[in-house]
Amino acid sequence: MTKKILELTEKIYYEGVVKAKKEAELILSNAKKEADNIIDAAKNKEKGIAEQAQKQANELKKNTDSEMRLAARQFISNLKQQISRLITAVQVESPVREAFNDKRFVESIILTIIKNWNPQKPEELNISLLLPQNEEKELIDFFNSKAKEFLDSGLEIDFDPNIKSGFKIGPKDGSYYISFTDKDFENYFKNYLKDRTRKMIFS
Numbered sequence: 001m002t003k004k005i006l007e008l009t010e011k012i013y014y015e016g017v018v019k020a021k022k023e024a025e026l027i028l029s030n031a032k033k034e035a036d037n038i039i040d041a042a043k044n045k046e047k048g049i050a051e052q053a054q055k056q057a058n059e060l061k062k063n064t065d066s067e068m069r070l071a072a073r074q075f076i077s078n079l080k081q082q083i084s085r086l087i088t089a090v091q092v093e094s095p096v097r098e099a100f101n102d103k104r105f106v107e108s109i110i111l112t113i114i115k116n117w118n119p120q121k122p123e124e125l126n127i128s129l130l131l132p133q134n135e136e137k138e139l140i141d142f143f144n145s146k147a148k149e150f151l152d153s154g155l156e157i158d159f160d161p162n163i164k165s166g167f168k169i170g171p172k173d174g175s176y177y178i179s180f181t182d183k184d185f186e187n188y189f190k191n192y193l194k195d196r197t198r199k200m201i202f203s
Helices: 004-101 102-114 131-148 148-152 183-202
Strands: 129-130 155-159 167-172 177-181
Touching: 004 102, 004 183, 102 129, 102 131, 102 167, 131 148, 148 167, 167 183, 177 183
Parallel strands: 129 155
Antiparallel strands: 129 167, 167 177
């Protein structure tokens, strides 16, 4: 009887140990699977974050490169335009100012225009001439000594403080005036040279 009880006890113990061991192994297996799943999920998430970061970095680099190219093109374009203006200014402004500072040059232009204003009736001068006020004495002396016949033919002369160099000419009724100042000539020659200079620089 005692022997049977002992065998039964051993059997129950053995079965309990085996069952507990199997349950422990199952728990460990499930835990390992869950841990592997967590690790895989973490790896996938890390990979996704890395790919997203790389995508954003590539997009930022692309946008930065595009902005840099645009800024470089704008800088070069502005630089060429400044160079064009400087070249035109050097070619035009100094020579024109020098020419208009030459009194004989300006006087010769005035005489040429007056002579050709109405070539069919040179004795009828329906002309009004506006001259720089700061040169009034010199110009009056000039007309009295070298162009008095024009004054006698009806040429009107007036002096304008707003004209610093050159002159303006038009009919006596003042309906219009043609301006012949240094600035007028500068603008004319600058417009003439602008296209050529731009083609030379931008081509």
